[in-house]
Amino acid sequence: MKTEHRRLGLLGLILSSALALGACASLSAPTLSGDAAKLQSLAELDGQAPTRRTLEIQTWTTPQGAKVLFAPAHELPMFDLRLTFAAGSSQDNGVPGLATLTNAMLNEGVPGKDVGTIAAGFEGLGAEFGNGAYRDMAVASLRSLSAREQRDPALALFAEVLGKPTFPEDSLARIKNQLLAGFEFQKQNPGKLASLKLFERLYGQHPYAHPSDGTAQSIPAISRQQLQAFHARAYAAGNTVIALVGDLSRSEAEAIANQVSAALPQGPALPRIAQPQAPKPGASHIEFPSNQTHLLIAQLGIDRRDPDYAALYLGNQILGGSSFGTRLMTEVREKRGLTYGVYSGFSAMQARGPFMINLQTRAELSQGTLALVKQLLADYLREGPTQQELDNAKRQLAGSFPLSTASNADIVGQLASMGFYDLPLSYLDDFMRDVQALSIEQVKTAMAKHLDPEALVVVSAGPTVAQKELPPPTDRPAELPSTVPH
Amino acid sequence: MIVSARRTLGLIMGVLCLPLAALAAAPQPTHEFTLDNGLKVIVREDHRAPVVVSQLWYKVGSSYETPGSTGLSHALEHMMFKGSRKFGPGEASRILRELGAEENAFTSDDYTAYYQVLASDRLGVALELEADRLASLQLPADEFAKEIEVIKEERRLRTDDRPSSLAFERFKAMAYPASGYGIPTIGWMADLDRMHIDELRAWYRKWYAPNNATLVVVGDVGVDEVKTQVQRYFGDIPRREVPTAKLPLELGAAGERRTTLYLKTQLPSLLMGFNVPGLATAETPRQVYALRLAAALLDGGYSARLSTRLERGEELVSGASAWYNAFTRGDSLFVLTATPNVQKGRTLEQAEAGLWRELEELKKTPPSAAELARVRAQVIAGLVFERDSITSQATSIGQLETVGLSWQLIDQELAELEAVTPADIQQAARTFFVRDRLSVAHVLPEESRNEESRP
Numbered sequence: 040m041k042t043e044h045r046r047l048g049l050l051g052l053i054l055s056s057a058l059a060l061g062a063c064a065s066l067s068a069p070t071l072s073g074d075a076a077k078l079q080s081l082a083e084l085d086g087q088a089p090t091r092r093t094l095e096i097q098t099w100t101t102p103q104g105a106k107v108l109f110a111p112a113h114e115l116p117m118f119d120l121r122l123t124f125a126a127g128s129s130q131d132n133g134v135p136g137l138a139t140l141t142n143a144m145l146n147e148g149v150p151g152k153d154v155g156t157i158a159a160g161f162e163g164l165g166a167e168f169g170n171g172a173y174r175d176m177a178v179a180s181l182r183s184l185s186a187r188e189q190r191d192p193a194l195a196l197f198a199e200v201l202g203k204p205t206f207p208e209d210s211l212a213r214i215k216n217q218l219l220a221g222f223e224f225q226k227q228n229p230g231k232l233a234s235l236k237l238f239e240r241l242y243g244q245h246p247y248a249h250p251s252d253g254t255a256q257s258i259p260a261i262s263r264q265q266l267q268a269f270h271a272r273a274y275a276a277g278n279t280v281i282a283l284v285g286d287l288s289r290s291e292a293e294a295i296a297n298q299v300s301a302a303l304p305q306g307p308a309l310p311r312i313a314q315p316q317a318p319k320p321g322a323s324h325i326e327f328p329s330n331q332t333h334l335l336i337a338q339l340g341i342d343r344r345d346p347d348y349a350a351l352y353l354g355n356q357i358l359g360g361s362s363f364g365t366r367l368m369t370e371v372r373e374k375r376g377l378t379y380g381v382y383s384g385f386s387a388m389q390a391r392g393p394f395m396i397n398l399q400t401r402a403e404l405s406q407g408t409l410a411l412v413k414q415l416l417a418d419y420l421r422e423g424p425t426q427q428e429l430d431n432a433k434r435q436l437a438g439s440f441p442l443s444t445a446s447n448a449d450i451v452g453q454l455a456s457m458g459f460y461d462l463p464l465s466y467l468d469d470f471m472r473d474v475q476a477l478s479i480e481q482v483k484t485a486m487a488k489h490l491d492p493e494a495l496v497v498v499s500a501g502p503t504v505a506q507k508e509l510p511p512p513t514d515r516p517a518e519l520p521s522t523v524p525h
Numbered sequence: 526m527i528v529s530a531r532r533t534l535g536l537i538m539g540v541l542c543l544p545l546a547a548l549a550a551a552p553q554p555t556h557e558f559t560l561d562n563g564l565k566v567i568v569r570e571d572h573r574a575p576v577v578v579s580q581l582w583y584k585v586g587s588s589y590e591t592p593g594s595t596g597l598s599h600a601l602e603h604m605m606f607k608g609s610r611k612f613g614p615g616e617a618s619r620i621l622r623e624l625g626a627e628e629n630a631f632t633s634d635d636y637t638a639y640y641q642v643l644a645s646d647r648l649g650v651a652l653e654l655e656a657d658r659l660a661s662l663q664l665p666a667d668e669f670a671k672e673i674e675v676i677k678e679e680r681r682l683r684t685d686d687r688p689s690s691l692a693f694e695r696f697k698a699m700a701y702p703a704s705g706y707g708i709p710t711i712g713w714m715a716d717l718d719r720m721h722i723d724e725l726r727a728w729y730r731k732w733y734a735p736n737n738a739t740l741v742v743v744g745d746v747g748v749d750e751v752k753t754q755v756q757r758y759f760g761d762i763p764r765r766e767v768p769t770a771k772l773p774l775e776l777g778a779a780g781e782r783r784t785t786l787y788l789k790t791q792l793p794s795l796l797m798g799f800n801v802p803g804l805a806t807a808e809t810p811r812q813v814y815a816l817r818l819a820a821a822l823l824d825g826g827y828s829a830r831l832s833t834r835l836e837r838g839e840e841l842v843s844g845a846s847a848w849y850n851a852f853t854r855g856d857s858l859f860v861l862t863a864t865p866n867v868q869k870g871r872t873l874e875q876a877e878a879g880l881w882r883e884l885e886e887l888k889k890t891p892p893s894a895a896e897l898a899r900v901r902a903q904v905i906a907g908l909v910f911e912r913d914s915i916t917s918q919a920t921s922i923g924q925l926e927t928v929g930l931s932w933q934l935i936d937q938e939l940a941e942l943e944a945v946t947p948a949d950i951q952q953a954a955r956t957f958f959v960r961d962r963l964s965v966a967h968v969l970p971e972e973s974r975n976e977e978s979r980p
Contacts, residue, residue, distance in 0.1 A: 074616075074620050077611045077612070078611065078620070078650065079653060079757075080647075080649030080650040080652070080653040080754075080758075081653075083649065084646070084647065084650070089575060089644030089646060089647070091574070091575065092573065092574035092575065114573045115573075115909060115912055115913060116909060117906075117910060117913070146827075154827075154837060155828055155833050155837065158826060158827035158828035158833075159828035159895075162825070162826040162827070162828045162829075162902070162903055163828075163899045163902055164902055164906075165902040165904075165905055165906025165907070167906075167910070182910060183906070184905075184906050184909060189906070213836075213837065213840060216840075216843060216866065216868040216869070217843050217844070219868060220792060220843040220864065220866075220868065223791035223792045223867075224791065226791045227688050227791055228687075229686065328789060329686040330681040330686050331678070331681045331686055361622065363615070363622065364615070364618060364619050364622050369615075372675055373614075373615060373671070374671075375671070376670075376672065376674030376675050376678075377674075377678070378678055379678040379679040379682050379683075399678070399681075400678065401677075401678065401681065431619075431623045434623050434624070434625070435622055435625050436625065437625060438625020438643070438644060438647070439625030439627070439643075440625065440644075441575050441644050442576055442625070442642060442644075444574065445573070445915070446573075446574070446913045446914050446915075447913050448913055448914070513667060513671060
């Protein structure tokens, strides 16, 4: 079923930073010989890393101070424009939900146009307006046909929405009510409750601690004046990154960037937020009448500029970063059938984001499963990856490289992320080069430096029930059973 | 390994692709051929990036299942990753992963599909692996013993502990009294508890034949190279007899059905569904396109009627939706949902009455020219936007083919929609939005079970 609070879906979730995949680099020594003996197609591959779509990324700064990243893509008659502001909930400044509410109210009114007129304006052009606010960033985006007949009026309306929102009182009351309804929906979602608790535990007094959507206590009191002040400060041109991809010439792209940044409030970038303090380790439990228990196992991780980023990215891929075949997925799902999915990841943010492992399992096995996952993490930190795991993960990243920039939607996401986190234009290639150069020792050292199995913060949500022992692990059968007769 | 695609065709442009004079972009060359063993292959060239998607669609899903054996198609999908002649359990996935491929599968009521997205020079590997498990799946009993536990966890996660999904499952069981569309794709828990590996082996033998499948390849490839590779890996798999699949047909007028569900939810919500035909079963295609336009008028964006009138105007609901999937193998359902605006003290009964007012309005008053122009603009732009994703293109083609329609319908969409008159929309509304075709579910918090049912 489509969710019934569709618009709220646009509002915040945790930002999982767009982890870009990088560049060429030749493949590490093939270990596919056994597989190649079985597979004709594999034996015929030339062993070269694949190429990717050619991008001519260009960058400049508008007179108003907005940073622009542009990549032309002439194959389809459309364009994607994405504005990213350092205007997430970490800028709420003691008013939880202010950033989210400001972002959600952008398209509710401009001088001379009410919310219905604005919506009809975009939709009548076939254009798609999007918005969202997270912990670090707030986003506003436009996807439209690139013919002038659609492009010009769509951009004019987009510029009004970003630059002159009127934040009408009736809309504000309605959207507050929708947020409050969203909080009620959250109460039926043990995974969401566990996640909110985890951020509170990890971040204490830091601005990442509170929910991006605010709380039932904070939202009702937020005033129109507070939204106006937040907009003037946080949606300023100097606090904005403009990413643009599509069927546009450089001069058209410059004109669009200038039009948009001139429409924004004028002002500088906001100061970066401070780093969080280390949290107190230990477990918290949320009692919830579900069938499964949700488990979150976490620590503070890294910020986006950390020099260990590539080593941790690769190290995490092997632990639990890429769905199937990771240590966690193999041991917890494939060998024991304990969960539908178990994942780990570093969310690298402006300040240190979380490292988190998450999974769900039937309640009566939750304690055993938690102990198993903690043990798997401790073993990995102590031993590091094997040479085979390292080689496979490198080959996987090199092989998936062309997928990271295949569509315009992929590219605009990469540009926005590179711009927001101040990464160089060569970032995609640099990252892949760095990953391919890593040794076992470097990965092991980086993982052990940033993660401590004795300092974990654990949050569980589920029912309290008598616990059972885990089933024993089963490995793959030594010989294949007989073929199904046809 | 997801039960997916509850086929929310939210907007009208789910599946279209393009009659091309309308657009500046040249259409991608699309080719169709069939191997001697009956495997149908559709290749679309998209040379923007050196990537390719390969999807193999089988004509089997939960609507083919019978009571007591629900969830077979989805469980078999999971077991397709557990080994075939050339590979042990999980091995094919490992090989793909090490090549940097994304792969997974999805099951719905009308189909089961497997896909790989990868660098285009590696397409042969995806094809060879896919062909091997079509020809020689192993289905080991010990792997099944573990995997069925994973599937139960999936059911707990995505249905039992998710009140909105649980409500929709119960609602569908009521709304489709005569066909397999009432069966949940993941299967009832009682059936998962008693599922046996032999049932899966029989299900595999029954439906997994090249002549019951469609291969769709979209990306940076040429048709000749694809043809050579497909012939090489799939060509020797023998054709097998497959049972005739009967279209899922529903009762035209089963009578009004109502249920009240008390779930672990904080807020009440409402589901309404009318039994309607799909494109494969409609008397005339015109009826179907009129229903699609009705869905777009109600819920085709933030400026559509449900948002404008019920959410913002009357503030009767905090959210509402309308959707209709025309691309089903059999009959379909026109679904409306709403969450009453409890902050304003609105009730389920008031929300239901509000949805009915909008349905009656569709019967009485023709839509405005401006509304129809907005729908048209969204369809035209959506045709271009869909082409940004090779996966979306492949999915549209595969879904149409698998429910027994031609992918070339894509080219006729805009013309079909433009041919619909305001009177057609009114006529369809009068025919189908009637109580005899209606199912209603009221979803309420458990705590309210003992309270007066009408607040």
